[in-house]
Amino acid sequence: MGRVIVAHEKKIEIKSLLENGFGQQYIARQLNVSQKCVFDVAQKLKQNLPLFNSVGQGRKKATTKAEDQYLLKIMKQDRTKSSQMLAAEWNSSNGKQLCASTVRRRLINMGYKSYTTKRKPLRTPDQIKQRLKFANDHKHWLKEWQNIIWSDEAHFECVGCMSGGARGPLVTYTGRLNGPAYVKVIEEALPMFIENTFDAPNNNWAYMHDNAPAHRSKYTAD
Template identity: 65%
Template sequence: MGRVKVSLEKKTEIKALVEAGFTQRDIAEKLGVSKTCVFGVAKKLKRNLPLSNLPGQGRKKASTAIDDRNLLRLCKKDRTKSSQLLSSELVLSNGKRLSAQTIRRRLVDMGYKSYTAKRKPYRKPSQRKQRLSFARQHQYWMKEWNNIIWSDEAHFEVQGGGGSVSVWGCMSGGVRGPLVMYSGNVNGPAYIKIIEEALPMFIENTFDPTNKEWAFMQDNAPPHKSAYSMKWFKDNNINIFKWPATSPDLNPIENIWDHIDKELQKMKPTNVTQLQEMIQDIWLGVTPMYCQKLVNSMPNRIKQCIKSRGGTFNKY
């Protein structure tokens, strides 16, 4: 992983905490920097060296201006090429090659952004048929979608390693629901433990007791469909909305996971604690208007599903 430049202001903060007796681990977690960075500042303090880098310090660029122009030419020729493929094709003037990570950095410096192509789930003909049947059955639904509680799980990681967080969340038309963080493998009992307090409370606070039209949407993951889970839903009078397999593109809450992921890439958490706090903050920033906008996209998602005959679609 490339070295991240740390500002003189940040180094001054590290210095103050080192002199105050904090451990290097505590300082790293508190300020969101690596332990290597803290060690470097502490080493300079011990040797009475200035915190700022001396002129000429730092690793020299592996590529020349000509190499960078050649990289730009290759990128413009085919913008779908991955950094790994560009790495294998670009030979530097010194006969060496750049790593895929360095190539991504160079392209960012040139004003380019990297994107990861979304993987399209494989669907059996029977699953496509099921999706098409579901879409046709609900093609005239409009306001009815507001009675569905949309739920899903997601997994987020600290970039470059350092831990991960799993979450379950739900929403409805114009209402952001609860977000529950959890860890470990999930089976039927573990799944119910995650939702057993949050879901009933959300239902009680969202729907009028006279409303008998609402239903709870979940995908067909084994823990969701286990005998243990289904008994709990029945005992708690929670209506399950029948959902077609392999259909994340039909679930509007998926857009919220994408939104959280993009925001985390900007915020760059360095440990699990920061990751948890940032996920919670982003989730709380999801507005009722945005939730309603996502639910309002359902008629078009259904239309696109019918148009693709139960296949994959991207725009809704």
């Protein structure tokens, strides 16, 4: 472990307490510093030495500026890599050894932040049962799939649909996609898409959704 650098302001506090007659152990406990630190300040006071830290005092950086730039380069090649993976790649191509925490500190000092990938919720047993039933009920379908209108929405506020080889319009919306907003999007886009995609006598089309909250809300069902 490298030497801990004590701030000059902390040393001034130690000096003040020493001059007021407090013991070194008491000062160390009160200011959360080592007894060695308090002892060193006391010795400097006896010898009339300045309390400032010496130039170059403390632990040296494990990497140079050029090595930090190389670390930045390999991070940008794949931003999904963890700090452990970046450290392993850096160590394999360099004689020095870096730990993951050092990698994180270097990247944070260069203005980057770390993120944890958001985990999607797993399917519930009921959802698994419903999907299996749907698959078994429709496993013999062939041409029937041409009459299904598939839809989905994206997190960048747009909804689209398709059926067979036909693609529907991409409809944008603002804010949260709740029941009323979802119905409004469907009313704007679906009738024209159905008219342009299916022949007039064909009333066998079906609209498919993915059971998202907006799709099964009470407002949508009504």
